[in-house]
Amino acid sequence: MATxxxxxxxxxxxxxxxxxxETDRGKWExxxxxxxxxxxxxxxxxxxxxxxxxxxxxVLAEELKSCTIPVVAVLGNHxxxxxxxxxxxxxxxxxxxxxxxxxxxxxxxxxxAGVKGFGGGFDNSMLGMFGEPMIKxxxxxxxxxxxxxxxxxARIDSEHVEVKKIAVLHYSPIKATVxxxxxxxxxFLGSSRLAEPINRREVVAAFHGHAHIGTLEGxxxxxxxxxxVSKPILQKEGFDPPFFIFEV
Numbered sequence: 001m002a003t004x005x006x007x008x009x010x011x012x013x014x015x016x017x018x019x020x021x022e023t024d025r026g027k028w029e030x031x032x033x034x035x036x037x038x039x040x041x042x043x044x045x046x047x048x049x050x051x052x053x054x055x056x057x058x059v060l061a062e063e064l065k066s067c068t069i070p071v072v073a074v075l076g077n078h079x080x081x082x083x084x085x086x087x088x089x090x091x092x093x094x095x096x097x098x099x100x101x102x103x104x105x106x107x108x109x110x111x112x113a114g115v116k117g118f119g120g121g122f123d124n125s126m127l128g129m130f131g132e133p134m135i136k137x138x139x140x141x142x143x144x145x146x147x148x149x150x151x152x153x154a155r156i157d158s159e160h161v162e163v164k165k166i167a168v169l170h171y172s173p174i175k176a177t178v179x180x181x182x183x184x185x186x187x188f189l190g191s192s193r194l195a196e197p198i199n200r201r202e203v204v205a206a207f208h209g210h211a212h213i214g215t216l217e218g219x220x221x222x223x224x225x226x227x228x229v230s231k232p233i234l235q236k237e238g239f240d241p242p243f244f245i246f247e248v
Contacts, residue, residue, distance in 0.1 A: 010108045013038060013243045014229040016045030016170065016209020019078065020060040022053070028063035031241050036068040039245060041107050044097075045209040045229055046076025046116060046170025054087035061095040070107050072098045074114040076170040076210060100168060102148030104156050110248050111163040113152035117171030117208070118142040120191035122178075127187060142191040145171075150197035157201065164248045167198050167206035176218025177228035178211040195220045204248055216244075 013035045020028070035042050049056035057079075064071060079088050089099055098105045100114025120127045120142035129139045149167065156165055172178050172190030181189060189211045198206050199222040206220075209230040216237055218226045227244060234242035 008109070009247045010041060010110050011039040012041050012043060012110070012166065012246045012248060014043040014045060014207045014227065014246065015231055015234060015243045016207070016228075017047040017076070017212060017230045017232065018044065018060075019047055019050040019231075020056050020063070021050045022055050022059055024059050025062065028060070029066045032064060032067035034241055035243055036066075038243075040069055041110070041112075042067060042069055042071045042243075043112070043166075043168050043207055043229075044071060044073035045168060045207050046074050047078040047209060048073060048075065048092070049079050049088060052079050052081030052084055052088070054084045054091060057088040057091040061091050064095050064097065070098065071096075072100065072105060072107070072112045072114065072168060074100050074116050074168050074170055076116060100152070102152055104152040106156065106160050106163055109162070109164060111156035111160055111165050112168055113149060113156060113165065114168035115145050115149045115152070115194075117149075117169045117173070117194050118145045118191060119171060119188040120193060121187035122175035122190065122192045125186070126192050142193050146191070146193040146197060149194060150201065153197055153201040153203065165201060165203045166248070167203050169194060169206060169208040170210050172208050172211060172214070172226070172228065173198055173206055174218050174220055174226050176215060177208070177226050178214040180213045180215055181211050189214070198224055205246060207244075207246075
């Protein structure tokens with residue numbers, strides 16, 4: 001007699017823009033303990049540090065000792081502010097954070113692919129590869145980040161058959177989740193180029209931060225759910241403590 005086997009779901013907690021400071025020692029311990037009770041994996045969607053100092057990453061690494069679940073993260077623009085991103089990366093890797101930059105990691109039944117992403121604008125207002133070299137360089141950065149995301153998702157497809165795919169970003173892949181910010185800065189909040197591999201590779205959901213006064217939820221042109229889990233947005237939406245739970 002056949003029995004219905006209930007598929008175990010993975011609970012994903014997600015937050016971005018935690019902006020840890022050197023004065024934050026002890027501030028995050030209870031937060032990470034609570035996350036560990038509520039979820040199976042924690043996603044940190046960029047701007048892990050406030051001003052891009054390695055010392056801030058060291059505080060975060062110490063606080064993360066109270067987190068007993070796997071942590072998957074990408075860096076954000078604040079983490080690049082002082083050009084200490086290599087030092088920040090080294091500190092967090094020592095704390096066993098899965099820090100993704102065109103990489104992927106499979107945990108349970110979920111494959112996570114991550115990049116920082118970049119700006120460039122959305123849809124018909126997306127900046128094109130035309131004009132001065134500085135403009136072309138700006139657009140090329142967005143193209144490169146999109147290609148890195150595509151490569152990371154492709155590796156999950158080639159190595160794991162029965163795996164659901166999640167994209168972890170800092171910059172937004174769609175316009176809908178940055179709405180609320182001044183329209184003049186939309187080109188600096190994300191790029192539709194990031195949505196292309198998300199749509200084509202049949203991603204289940206994408207998470208990002210960066211737009212502190214954007215919108216919590218949107219979807220790509222192919223219906224893939226996108227969540228802006230910037231900490232200020234989660235707080236505004238009443239999440240206490242501020243982390244978003246998504247089940248796969």
